[in-house]
Amino acid sequence: MLDTATRRRRAALFVFMLVSGVGMASWVARTPAVRDTLGVSTGGMGVVLFGLSTGSMAGVLLSGPLVRRYGGRAVMWAGAAVLTAGLAVVAGGAAGSLAGGVFVGLALFGSGLGLAEVAVNIEGAAVERRIGRPVLPVLHGCFSLGTVVGALLGLALTAARFPVGAHLLAVAGLTAAATVWAVRAVPAGTGREAAPEPDAEPKDRLAALRVWRDGRLVLIGVIVLVMAFTEGAANDWLPLLMVDGHGVSATAGSLTYTAFAVAMTAGRFAGGPFLERFGRAAVVRTSAVVAAAGVALVVFSPSPLVAGAAVVLWGLGASLGFPVSISAAGDDPRGAAARVSAVATAGYLAFLVGPPSLGFLADHVGLRPTMGVVLALLVVAALLAPALRPRVRPAAPEPSPPAGPEAARLLDDGVGRP
Template sequence: MLDQATRRWRAALFVFMLVSGVGMASWVARTPAVRDALEVSTGGMGVVLFGLSTGSMAGVLVSGPLVRRYGGRAVMWGGAAVLTAGLAVTAGGAAWSLAGGVFAGLALFGSGLGLAEVAVNIEGAAVERRIGRPVLPVLHGCFSLGTVLGALLGLALTAARFPVGAHLLAVAALSAAATVWAVRSVPAGTGREAAPEASAGPKDRLAALRVWRDGRLVLIGVIVLVMAFTEGAANDWLPLLMVDGHGVSATAGSLTYTAFAVAMTVGRFAGGPFLERFGRAAVVRASAVVAAVGVALVVFSPSPLVAGAAVVLWGLGASLGFPVSISAAGDDPEGAAARVSAVATAGYLAFLVGPPSLGFLADHVGLRPTMGVVLGLLVVAALLAPALRPRGPRVAATAVPPQPDGTAAAPLDDGAGRP
């Protein structure tokens, strides 16, 4: 039986990730409305999206040293405050049609999310040690569930023509209330105990470079780049892709993103039996093919209905590639932490930095043809999938909900977008 303090600790982490997912999806679902409010081109929207990317990367890179020094709860406090402020600033930028304000708000939101990610993973691992049962898979599943709830909320408010600024401001208020309760339930000191594993000293950085001498790891890195990029492309562009590329309404664009988020969630929670039965290589190859079929239908089908239905295949196919690649990177116990860290960081970069750059290409050829880049990369991932086979005796893989966060605890969780 769990004591009450441990129950509250675990529940607090679940709530924190759920609210983070709601915040992320609330922004994504309203991107067409924000683009219209700002009156920017697709390429200009790509520049705005870089605020989220750069902020998230900055938050993740500094989070480890801060956790080591101040502890996980303190960093969660800081991350929650910055995240909430970012949503509020984004709301103001959208309400007053200020592209710079939206960029700054997204940078703050991403920084807060990145700061909190490492701390939340350390806390989740500590809860696992306390209760002796997996916690991190469900923890990141809560983020996925949050994205579904946030997307549904965005869909409803888009249909009601509710002002996007007021929507994001309300989400910021919800985030503030929920995260205050959640962080207060997290005990102090856990982060400081786990901090040496989260820090990145000179030896760790040197090891991270040396691991790329392993040819198999390079192939795994390419796979994780592709799968993270595939997920990130949908997160950043799917509503606009349906609105601009297929001429659907903003409400339908939000509905399409909701379908993608649901498919990702289902894939993350239901993938375990397939991994245990067929192995990592077969599952990732099949996932890449399924995602490629989904993307191809979105790009080439003249029917908005077919394209909208195809995003389910896109989501299901993209759901497992990141965590399975992270698991494969940690097969060999010797140097596993350095390899996992390197691959997770590569995936996080692809998740956050790669998709916004698609906006510049889309300015010249349109969003639908631009997604052909994702399609071509998925073919590469399918061909490289055999690299995920264990070197030694087969190790059963466990599907965990991916969230590209680049932490060293990635063998038990998903690391993103992110991410």
Template sequence: MDLATRRRRRSLFLLFLLPGLSISSWVTRTPDIRDALGASTGQMGLILFGLSVGSMLGILSSGALVARYGTRPVVGLGTVLVVVSLVTIGMGTLSGAAPVVTLGLALFGAGMGSGEVALNVEGAEIERITGRAVLPALHGFFSLGTAIGATLGIVCTATRLPVQWHLLAVASVAAVILIGAFGGIPAGVGRREAAGPGTADGGAGAASPVWRDTRLLLIGGVVLAMALAEGAANDWLPLLMVDGHGLDASLGSVMYAGFAAAMATGRFSGTVLVNRFGRATVMRASAVSGAAGLALVIFAGNPVLAGCAVLLWGLGASLGFPLALSAAGESGPNPAARVSLASIIGYTAFLVGPPGLGFLGEHYGLRGAMVVVLVCVIGAIFLAPAVGSRPGPRDGERAGGDGDAAVPQAVPETAAQDIPEAGEAAGGRRPAP
């Protein structure tokens, strides 16, 4: 691996860590934000709906932006929006203005929705260049960022540091990370220049068969369930433990930090597990772990048992997204469009689905609302065989296991073709959390 590629990979690690650090910073302060705004659970769901709106705008625009300008400016713009969002959320909390907090969450969703797609395209390109799996480790750095941010959130909550100063400090750190890492991202990656609208790899004509692939749709079901399990914890876990199990705000943040640490542990160990036991087996075990953890958090009356179950929830949710994206890429022809479709399903579930749980929580409590997530994760247990490797090793893969983590050689030379324009029949393309 040459020096430029090494620098590029290090930059991606930092740029994946940054949104994880950012999201956990405001998530751990949601009880304080809720109290500052005087909002009910239903009203918090409405405020978090700003995250959904911004996320959909970012998700739906990212394909066209990457195809036209390349990944570098999209990564830069998306990350800048994430930094600005932290300041906006902090100012909204300081003034007690729910619309300002909603705006901040919308900016965060737009930045993360667009920037993460471009970062995943970069990750896929690094995999193509090196012939090694990189995406699980990249998503591991996202989870590492959430663990670091959650730990800082615990300290800030325990010391009663005002939310605005906490988020302003995180925004400053994030800006420094962006300035230091952005130079490692090359220009031009992902731009659609040579591919015409009717070509086999990038045109709309290639998109329609993707929708008709039953296996890919089953993989999409796995992505939806596991991304929803992750996103639900990111949005609601501190409040779930505070309101549902009677913990104070500091312990609620501790629970979220434990979840983030379990996610990071699962993702950094994922490649070893997949190589040993196979992708489908690991996916099934992950779904079982996630379902068991969720069930205990929902139904256990003992808060200590529920707190321990959060670790099972985190371990279970950790590998669903990256493993399903790998499976989507090797599920058939035109791997770019396949990864794109699985990605948009995953990011929609991760960013858009959880705010809707707030409306259910208003009527049934947050523990009751999480039953929806539990049912989805149980469904993923039965869909897990869909993520196994196709019969027989393909070019560029290691033989010998349904879960080989090797990178398919079919990843196209330019990542732009991985991302259909928003509005095409294949509609999606999304990278992973």
């Protein structure tokens, strides 16, 4: 039975991820409309998306050190404030057809998202260890559920030709209210470490980098890079991929992204029993293969209907890689915050920085062939999946049996006889 404080803490993390997903999907679902409003090419849209990438890079790189210094709750407060402000600035830039304004708003939004979500993952790993059951897949499932809500709202407003600026401004208000409630229920101090002494050796100040000396953690980092890149590629490009690559309408592009988000959500909420029965390695290997099948159909199928249906495989396959990798990084409570922070940082960098770079390649070969990069990386993740198995520690040696007169006395007392 969970105590009230733990239940509230878990619920607060779920709500925080839910509204973050609503904010992300609200932007993604309206990218075709924003592209048309700004009047930029696919490559130009890639430049605008680098606002999200650069902000996210700054946020995730700062988040781990800030959590170690101030604790997860303080970093969540900062992240919530910045991402809400970013959504409001994006709304203003879209309303005024200002590409620079959208770039700046995305940079702020990405910074807040990177700051907050690394802290949330550290909090989630702590709750998972506390209750002894999977939490991170459901936590990320809440993010995916938020993307479903945001995508459905975006689909409806796209069909109704509702102004993008007003839409995103309303989402910013919702995000502000929900995150204020959620962060208040998170206890202070998780992940905080003692500050180094002023005369500490430089190697002590670089303790966060030492976690990468662990070969298993490096392999986990590669897996999370691939799976986060796979998810991020869909978040950044799926509506445009369907519109430009398969010739569907903007509304149909938003509907396809909604199907992807629903599949991600289903995979994360349903993943717990499969993880408990088959283990992390088998589940992530299968997930990578399923995602690869979905991406391959989207890339190579000439039929928009087949490609649209295949995004369900893409979403199901990409759903568990990130949260399972975070869980694996946090297996050992000693130094767990540093390892979770390192892997989460790698994942968010891949999620938010890698996919926009695909826009430059797409300008030369098209979006569909460009997604072959994702396909190749998924093969790597499938091969490395065994690294996610829990590390087996050697068993303590059994005590030696007594010898001499002491042994004879124990045998006379009946100890040690069958």
